[in-house]
Amino acid sequence: MTNFSMAANHSIRPVKEDVIFGMSLKAEEAIKRDGFKNIINSTIGALLDDEGKLVTFHSVFEVLKGLSDQQIAAYAPLSGMPEYIKCAIEATFMDCRPEGFIDGVATPGGSGAIRHAIWNYTDAGDKILTSNWFWEPYQTMASEHMRKIATYELYDENMDFNLKSFETSLSELLSEQKRALILLNTPAHNPTGYSLSSSEWLRLREVLVKLSKDENNKIVLFIDVAYLDFCEDEEREFFKILGGLPKNVLILVSFSMSKGYTFYGLRSGALIGVSSEEKVIKEFKEVCAHSNRGVWSNGTRAAMETLIEIYRNETVKEKVMAERKIHKEILKQRAEAFIDSASKVGLDLCPYKGGFFISIPHDDSIKIAEKLVEKNVFVVPLEKGLRFAVCAVSIDKCKTAPLLIKEMMDSLK
Amino acid sequence: MTNFSMAANHSIRPVKEDVIFGMSLKAEEAIKRDGFKNIINSTIGALLDDEGKLVTFHSVFEVLKGLSDQQIAAYAPLSGMPEYIKCAIEATFMDCRPEGFIDGVATPGGSGAIRHAIWNYTDAGDKILTSNWFWEPYQTMASEHMRKIATYELYDENMDFNLKSFETSLSELLSEQKRALILLNTPAHNPTGYSLSSSEWLRLREVLVKLSKDENNKIVLFIDVAYLDFCEDEEREFFKILGGLPKNVLILVSFSMSKGYTFYGLRSGALIGVSSEEKVIKEFKEVCAHSNRGVWSNGTRAAMETLIEIYRNETVKEKVMAERKIHKEILKQRAEAFIDSASKVGLDLCPYKGGFFISIPHDDSIKIAEKLVEKNVFVVPLEKGLRFAVCAVSIDKCKTAPLLIKEMMDSLK
Structure with a gap:
């Protein structure tokens, strides 16, 4: 017993x-x-x-409290209200939208977005790459889905981003698995507060391009931007260089209303995909819509309606x-x-x-x-x-x- | 390409x-x-x-609209607010609480509860048993998690519950897998509106007891009661006979605020476990808490606070x-x-x-x-x-x- x-x-x-x-x-x-x-x-x-x-x-809750009971009570569409997805994409990229095909699905906060990335872009037993300083729940999410966490060194000897360790680890992972999901929490990394600089981003991009030359490699870069809204707007600049990547590099970005709108408890976010290949984004939308239906059904409509209202009204x-x-x-x-x-x-x-x-x-x-x-x-x-x-x-x-x-x-x- | x-x-x-x-x-x-x-x-x-x-x-939305911004904004604990779980259990069983150890975790609606049951109580490739008339999303949830749906005949020749088919199918599944998760949607089955009668429940219970005699068998009966609140209160009677089952029979029940409180879009429910064995419920709580953190983090606090307020105030x-x-x-x-x-x-x-x-x-x-x-x-x-x-x-x-x-x-x- x-x-x-x-x-x-x-x-x-x-x-x-x-x-x-x-x-x-x-x-x-x-x-x-x-x-x-x-x-x-x-x-x-x-x-x-x-x-x-x-x-x-206050400005956000004023919008929420102004919603009709019906707006709150109704189910949202499985992938999220289309206008919400549009707003989430706009709110994430602002004027730094990368070139390429972009779409998204609503998720319960950023956590739900991470779940879909892990489940749909890695296989059972796979290792997921993140820095050696990392947000502990990455581990829980990986283990929940029978994946493991592998780490690269966040810092080099000057306490700058350790691109060499990143490249070595990613390269090893690709040799082993032929696919790699990277959880990159920047800007304003939890727990350290680190943000990749523009030049670090450019060099990281070069690594992705280099390692994607082997067409059998599939690289999925998940950028966890949970704290983006508390950074300067210029911190969005890096989004611009995420366009025009090879088709075997998929960019995923998590949007969340938790911090930027103080909607922690309303559980509303989105997983956004960026690719130079239309079919990759179509597939992304389809697999994540299936995941929504198969895991939690639909998202919190009240939060979606709130974001939509905010983005419809310039004054608000x-x-x-x-x-x-x-x-x-x-x-x-x-x-x-x-x-x-x-x-x-x-x-x-x-x-x-x-x-x-x-x-x-x-x-x-x-x-x-x-x-x-x-x-x-x-x-x-x-x-x-x-x-x-x-x-x-x-x-x-x-x-x-x-x-x-x-x-x-x-x-x- | x-x-x-x-x-x-x-x-x-x-x-x-x-x-x-x-x-x-x-x-x-x-x-x-x-x-x-x-x-x-x-x-x-x-x-x-x-x-x-x-x-x-109106009575429910009045409570919701009376919540403070803080009550809505804050994260709920990972497993759900303890008082919410207490209320969810009370709201589900009313005065028909089965004997045994009972606990629960908050989930986004009933769908999230089904997800946890599927993931934590079956293995990859397993078949999950439900009736041949069934709610289509069961299929999506099974396939999302690399499981399959197996069916028994819902009706016998008199259009009563086909217990024989149920027993045969369950028995076959147990021989094959040694564990079986049954998704039983009653009362007020979607899509047919069928509800098992008291005598059908008693006979179903006998089947569970019989098939659990083989101690290597693990039977998990998930009762999807999504429409319970629109049935007569007497329809809860069957809960009483779910106590005192062998330790290798675990009862899971989904609570949902979607229909009974018209909170569809707020995504709030719970997965409730009932067992005669304390350790089984402790394990249930632990694995589901891990699943919460590993999938969607926490639940919609506004909905939890609303249920708590309703149950604190007899007039409301x-x-x-x-x-x-x-x-x-x-x-x-x-x-x-x-x-x-x-x-x-x-x-x-x-x-x-x-x-x-x-x-x-x-x-x-x-x-x-x-x-x-x-x-x-x-x-x-x-x-x-x-x-x-x-x-x-x-x-x-x-x-x-x-x-x-x-x-x-x-x-x-």
């Missing part, structure tokens, strides 16, 4: 403790005990105001952009405060270009994180360091945190 | 025309051309009023139940009108016990459906007959439709 199990073998696996959730719980207990102003809770991956309250964009759209800009600015100030302080106290950080998180490399992150709890500082320990969510912490606390972290690291040396 | 493809082999399949969608489009065109009152559109699987407008429960709950009762009554009257007329004109129907659909057995349903378009009658052709959505058609039209269908069938004999 000890080993009796009803689940299929592939679903039986050791249950991992949810580190982020565990640390959040500890922070909540500390808030109750010592008061919010006396603790630094950097575990939450959402934009919070200085009092720790979730930021919601401008209000949303203006409101987002305010919070983008706050986020920037928090990050700058953290980085300045870190620099002053000599705390080494991963190079941060934007987004919700800053990472601090460390070999024994769990120990540091646990000891920091005693100081009422709550950070998330990752395999390669600590993650500090500047999105969730006030400027003042962003200023004081680096010293506390540095002192703890020094004391445990 | 003709066969060039970027998708993985398992995702490449012939694209099937969406019959229901195609027929709906034709109906919409006809409405524009000839006016709503002159057409009978029985293709829509949602409750519509007599003017063809989607019914939304009573208002929702009262409003639902009105529409349940309308649905009943429509079905009765259709059945009466069918009987008068000699149109044979599948035995209807409740729900949104009535089916008319026919060997050449596509031809009949296509010819009926010329008469401005829009029905969905299925493999084994025509599906008429009484949920979407007024009493008057339900009265006139059977004659039109019968005449068409006779004229094409």
Whole structure:
């Protein structure tokens, strides 16, 4: 009986403790005990105001609350409302739309988009390539679908993007599998805040072109842009160079309303495909439409209707952009405060270009994180360091945190 | 180039025309051309009023619209808000809760629940058992996950539940696979409206007990109760006999807010597990929580908060139940009108016990459906007959439709 199990073998696996959730719980207990102003809770991956309250964009919720009951109640079409897909593509690329054939399907947030990419563009047992600093749920999504994660080094010796490691890993994977799905989280990488520069993008593109010369290779580059809307608009420039790639290079981009519209809980995103080959995009749309029907049916219509309304009305759209800009600015100030302080106290950080998180490399992150709890500082320990969510912490606390972290690291040396 | 493809082999399949969608489009065109009152559109699987407008429960939307922006914006926990799961279990079983260990995870509607059952309780290549009249998306969900559908005969010679065919098919499947997932859509089966009677349930239970005597067999009975809330409360009685089953029989039940709360487009449901064995339910919760994180992350919080509010406030709950009762009554009257007329004109129907659909057995349903378009009658052709959505058609039209269908069938004999 000890080993009796009803689940299929592939679903039986050791249950991992949810580190982020565990640390959040500890922070909540500390808030109750010592008061919010006396603790630094950097575990939450959402934009919070200085009092720790979730930021919601008034301009977006005004649109949502103005929808009719019917607009909310009705099923959306399986692939998403066509106008929503159009808006999602526009919202993603803005004026940096790559040349080529482009289409999309609605998904529950960016996670659903990743699921479709993994399922439809890799085979059981395949390895999926991402950088050695990566968002932990990639692992869960891979393992759920009987895939594995392989990694390249994110940084070279100058803490720039390690293109050499990227190329070697991709090349190895292609020799092995003849197909490779790359999960590239940029700009504003979670957890480090790294963004590929224009020149890094150009060189990465060259690698893709080079490795696609072998026509048997199939390369699918999935660009996870979850934090794009909190970057400067110029950060979209790289999209332009994604056109005109060989037919055996497919570009996938995830759109999400979670962060950019503070619609986290409404579960609305899209998977967007870009290819120089019309048939590749037709196939993309078909397989993902099948996946929608076969996994969760259709998406949250209220969120789709909201995006459509925003994009139909220039005034509303401008209000949303203006409101987002305010919070983008706050986020920037928090990050700058953290980085300045870190620099002053000599705390080494991963190079941060934007987004919700800053990472601090460390070999024994769990120990540091646990000891920091005693100081009422709550950070998330990752395999390669600590993650500090500047999105969730006030400027003042962003200023004081680096010293506390540095002192703890020094004391445990 | 003709066969060039970027998708993985398992995702490449012939694209099937969406019959229901195609027929709906034709109906919409006809409405524009000839006016709503002159057409009978029985293709829509949602409750519509007599003017063809989607019914939304005011009492439910009042709760939704009263939620704070934060309640809507925040991520829900991965497995769903614990209180939501509690409410979903209560809403499903009411006072017919089976004995045993029970838990659940939030899913996007009933579809998401089916996905988790298929993925976690069958292996690649497995056959999944359902009746030969079945909801077409079962096929899509099975094929998406590299599973197949096997069927037993729904009816015996008296048009009662064919328990013998059920037992034979299940027994064969168990010999072959040692595990079997059964998708049993009752009460108010889609597309026929069939519901297993109490005595049929008792005998089905005996079959499960008998076939589970071989301890190597694992039987997972998934009860798809999508239309439960439009049945009489007594239709929940069968839940009581699902307790006390052997440990190698797992009961799964899908909860959905789509029909019972007119929250179709908000994508909120749950997969509920019932077992006499605590460890089986613990495992169920763990594998499904992993699946949530690995597929779509978390669920629509606004819907969860709404259900919680309804169940916290007895007055609100009573208002929702009262409003639902009105529409349940309308649905009943429509079905009765259709059945009466069918009987008068000699149109044979599948035995209807409740729900949104009535089916008319026919060997050449596509031809009949296509010819009926010329008469401005829009029905969905299925493999084994025509599906008429009484949920979407007024009493008057339900009265006139059977004659039109019968005449068409006779004229094409």
